[in-house]
Amino acid sequence: MTLVLPEPGTHQEPSVSLIDQQGMLRLFRILARPGAANARDCVALADTVAIIVQRYLEEVELPDVEEAPRKSPPIPVASPAPANPPAPVSAAPRLMTRARWDISLAISQRLASQMAGLEPYELRLSLARTLGARTDTGLMVRLWGGVSGPTERDWNGGRGDVVRVPAGLEVMWRRAISAVELQLGLAGQLDFWILGARYQTNVQWDYRFAAAGAVTGGMQMPLGKRLFLRLSLDFAKAALRYRYVDPNTNETAFSTPSVFGDAGLALGMSLR
Numbered sequence: 153m154t155l156v157l158p159e160p161g162t163h164q165e166p167s168v169s170l171i172d173q174q175g176m177l178r179l180f181r182i183l184a185r186p187g188a189a190n191a192r193d194c195v196a197l198a199d200t201v202a203i204i205v206q207r208y209l210e211e212v213e214l215p216d217v218e219e220a221p222r223k224s225p226p227i228p229v230a231s232p233a234p235a236n237p238p239a240p241v242s243a244a245p246r247l248m249t250r251a252r253w254d255i256s257l258a259i260s261q262r263l264a265s266q267m268a269g270l271e272p273y274e275l276r277l278s279l280a281r282t283l284g285a286r287t288d289t290g291l292m293v294r295l296w297g298g299v300s301g302p303t304e305r306d307w308n309g310g311r312g313d314v315v316r317v318p319a320g321l322e323v324m325w326r327r328a329i330s331a332v333e334l335q336l337g338l339a340g341q342l343d344f345w346i347l348g349a350r351y352q353t354n355v356q357w358d359y360r361f362a363a364a365g366a367v368t369g370g371m372q373m374p375l376g377k378r379l380f381l382r383l384s385l386d387f388a389k390a391a392l393r394y395r396y397v398d399p400n401t402n403e404t405a406f407s408t409p410s411v412f413g414d415a416g417l418a419l420g421m422s423l424r
Contacts, residue, residue: 168201170208179208252287254280254372256382256420260298264409270301271314276416288328292335296320305406312406313348322368335370341388343408347396360394362408378421386414 154169170179181204183197258276276298284290300316324337343362348355366388373381388411395407 166197168204170205179205250424252282253423254278254294254380254420255423256280256380256418258296258298258382258384258416258418260384260414260416262300262409262412262414264412267303267409269303271303271316273301274298274316274318274414274416276318276418278418278420282326290326292322292324292326292337294320294322294324296322310349310351312350313346314406315346317344317346318342319344320366324368324370331374333372335368335372337368339366339368339386339388340364341366341386345394345408347406360408361392362390362394363392364388364390364412366414378423380420380422382418382420384414384416384418388412388414 154171166183168179168181168183169177172178183200256278258278260274260276262272262274264272276296278294278296280292280294282290282292297319298317300318303314305312305314318341320339320341322337322339324335326333326335328334341364343364345360345362347358347360349358366386368384368386370382370384375381390408390410390412393408393410395404397404
């Protein structure tokens with residue numbers, strides 16, 4: 153704040169000015185010249201300047217001049233204690249689908265050039281179980297066994313009877329598309345051959361094993377809620393074979409196939 157008092161005899165009027173810290177003029181007032189330079193006039197001038205500055209400060213309401221109204225601190229209110237504390241929330245257990253069991257009876261035909269008569273035809277009974285928690289996809293294990301039709305074979309001076317008892321274990325990946333389930337996997341097959349040789353009045357029985365590995369596939373279609381119809385197709389390569397050579401002619405009288413296929417149609421029931 154600057155107060156200008158001119159010397160006596162000049163035309164300049166006394167004034168008061170108020171400048172802030174940035175050098176900007178905030179207040180300027182021209183004061184009335186006092187009549188005489190005595191103590192009473194000086195006091196009146198000082199009071200006038202004080203009143204002007206006070207009114208200016210009241211108008212602009214400087215924050216550092218006027219005190220902000222004091223607010224009483226909020227009174228903390230204790231929240232009421234719950235009557236019964238809530239029980240801890242635990243994650244719900246994952247719903248697991250029960251395994252499906254399939255029991256079926258099938259008619260199958262073995263496709264091989266070395267077979268004749270009723271030998272290629274089989275009657276199979278199988279039991280399958282799904283693995284995994286999902287109903288539309290996952291693994292399936294199938295175990296089956298059967299019996300083929302009897303077949304007679306003739307050669308010089310004798311006759312032979314052949315009955316085949318096959319069995320297999322299949323591991324497949326299944327995938328449901330709409331209501332139809334497609335299956336594809338690998339299988340191991342074991343054939344138990346019962347061979348009966350007759351020569352005149354002599355009869356001799358022999359037993360042989362043959363093993364093969366296969367690629368297997370199937371298509372299972374529902375027939376209602378539990379019944380189903382299944383088509384199957386296998387392509388197999390023998391790992392263990394048997395061949396009988398006629399000692400008289402030195403020709404092969406009987407042999408198990410090296411490469412063969414199986415096609416079947418099954419009717420079954422699903423259980424859970």
